[in-house]
Amino acid sequence: xxxxxxxMHCTMLMEDYREQLPLYSLLQQVVSDIMPKAIRGxxxxxxxxxxxxxxxESLAGKLERKGSKYHSLRDITDIFGIRIxxxxxxxxxxxASLAENLLDIDWENSIDKRKMHQFDSFxxxxxxxxxxxPKEKYFDPKHPELNEIKFELQMRTVLxxxxxxxxxxxGYKSEIETPLEYHRALSRxxxxxxxxxxxxxxxxxxxxxxxxxxxxxxxxxxxxxVPLDGDTFRSYIEMGSFDKLNKQIAAITQAEVQPTSPLPFxxxxxxxxxxxxxxxxxxxxxxxxxxxQLALSQLGSTDIDILSSxxxxxxxxxxxxxxxxxxxxxxxxxxxxINGKSEHNSDMxxxxxxxxxxxxxxxxx
Numbered sequence: 400x401x402x403x404x405x406x407m408h409c410t411m412l413m414e415d416y417r418e419q420l421p422l423y424s425l426l427q428q429v430v431s432d433i434m435p436k437a438i439r440g441x442x443x444x445x446x447x448x449x450x451x452x453x454x455x456e457s458l459a460g461k462l463e464r465k466g467s468k469y470h471s472l473r474d475i476t477d478i479f480g481i482r483i484x485x486x487x488x489x490x491x492x493x494x495a496s497l498a499e500n501l502l503d504i505d506w507e508n509s510i511d512k513r514k515m516h517q518f519d520s521f522x523x524x525x526x527x528x529x530x531x532x533p534k535e536k537y538f539d540p541k542h543p544e545l546n547e548i549k550f551e552l553q554m555r556t557v558l559x560x561x562x563x564x565x566x567x568x569x570g571y572k573s574e575i576e577t578p579l580e581y582h583r584a585l586s587r588x589x590x591x592x593x594x595x596x597x598x599x600x601x602x603x604x605x606x607x608x609x610x611x612x613x614x615x616x617x618x619x620x621x622x623x624x625v626p627l628d629g630d631t632f633r634s635y636i637e638m639g640s641f642d643k644l645n646k647q648i649a650a651i652t653q654a655e656v657q658p659t660s661p662l663p664f665x666x667x668x669x670x671x672x673x674x675x676x677x678x679x680x681x682x683x684x685x686x687x688x689x690x691x692q693l694a695l696s697q698l699g700s701t702d703i704d705i706l707s708s709x710x711x712x713x714x715x716x717x718x719x720x721x722x723x724x725x726x727x728x729x730x731x732x733x734x735x736x737i738n739g740k741s742e743h744n745s746d747m748x749x750x751x752x753x754x755x756x757x758x759x760x761x762x763x764x
Contacts (some may be wrong), residue, residue: 403459409466410545416472423452426548429537434580434761438483439498439689444485445494446557473547476508476529479550484560488600489553495526498552499528500554501536505529505549509605524606525555525563543586558596562589610634616699629665630703636661644687644711652703659707663737667716671723671734682719689722689760690714722760 427450439447453461458478462469469475485491498504508529530552532545534726539545555563556642566585609630616625626632649656658661668688707713720729730748738744756759 401455401464405459405462409462412462412466412469412472413455416455416478418474422542422545422548424609425542426479426532426545426550427452427540429532430479430550432534433501433536434481434483434498437501438494440498441493443490443493443497444486445490446486446560448481448483450479450481452558452615453480461731462467476505476549477551478555479548482553482560485554485556486599487557487603489555489701490594491526494554495528497528498554499527500550502528502530503533505531505710507550514719521620525553525559528554547566558592558599562592571751578598617676622680625674625676627664627665627673627675627679627738628670631676632661632665632668632679632695635679640683641708641711642678644715645706645708646688647691648698648710648714649706650696651695652701654698654704654706656706656708656710659709661709661712663715664712667733671719673714686715686718688723689718689758692760693755696757697751698741709737717755718760720754 400417403413431450435448438448458475460476462465483494485494505528510527510528512525515665528551529549531547531549537545540544586673613625613631614634616622617631617638645656668679671682673682690711691714692711714735717730720733724728725732727748730751734744734747735741
């Protein structure tokens with residue numbers, strides 16, 4: 400057993416630590432079960448969640464520096480710790496709220512370092528709670544002392560964590576220990592990172608507001624006010640806009656419709672001049688019957704039993720391109736976009752063109 404040269408009191412604390420390591424390991428297991436479940440239940444996405452039990456060497460260093468302030472091992476509240484790293488500032492607060500409902504918080508010894516407002520303290524802007532597990536959340540009659548052990552919960556953003564790690568790596572602590580020129584440079588970087596942290600949260604909020612606003616417009620049928628972009632296109636698809644046509648096409652051979660991402664078609668639609676959902680819906684209404692007739696000519700003599708959920712949209716685009724005079728080359732262009740360039744696309748375009756030539760809408764061109 401290693402001798403760290405500690406005084407009698409600290410040596411006794413170290414012996415207690417060695418004896419109680421199994422208890423701390425049990426605490427680690429319990430917390431590693433409780434917190435992730437709560438976070439998943441609240442639908443919060445985190446960058447990482449890590450737990451650790453302080454090593455013997457680390458504890459010895461702590462006791463050497465300030466062992467006299469600890470009367471017992473229970474006074475050392477960071478032997479076990481959990482750190483949760485989020486992508487956004489507001490998610491730190493959400494996880495803190497979860498912790499407050501799940502755990503007993505020692506408010507006197509907890510600290511919100513984000514409120515210190517020191518310009519160069521960005522890397523230390525964690526929210527630190529000193530916690531215990533309440534009996535109503537977990538109790539083991541074989542180890543009732545588990546509920547008395549305090550532990551540390553740290554919550555911070557990814558950028559705060561990266562900055563803290565960099566500070567630790569280069570040994571930066573304060574202007575007293577770091578030459579002034581480096582302290583100023585690091586302080587500027589700290590300010591930039593804090594601004595970036597805030598901007599990410601602002602942009603996220605604005606994007607969420609935009610999505611809600613577009614959803615309201617779509618619900619109210621004001622499609623002319625909804626631009627055609629990745630978000631609105633996906634929402635339009637999820638509303639089941641193409642379901643009726645897909646089911647009608649699938650019924651030709653009693654096929655199953657298999658979900659497929661429609662996003663490759665977004666570039667096709669935008670290039671064809673559709674900039675709003677109203678223009679997409681107009682294209683849908685104008686070409687619905689002809690898109691179904693094209694499917695009949697394609698599938699009527701087959702026994703295909705699986706179809707892509709893009710079948711309706713694809714046939715609508717085919718009809719629209721042909722009506723616009725795009726011909727076989729226009730179809731090859733579309734297949735190049737949705738499938739990636741290949742020689743097979745030319746053959747496919749020729750085949751579809753030959754099928755479409757037999758339909759009534761082609762006679763009217």
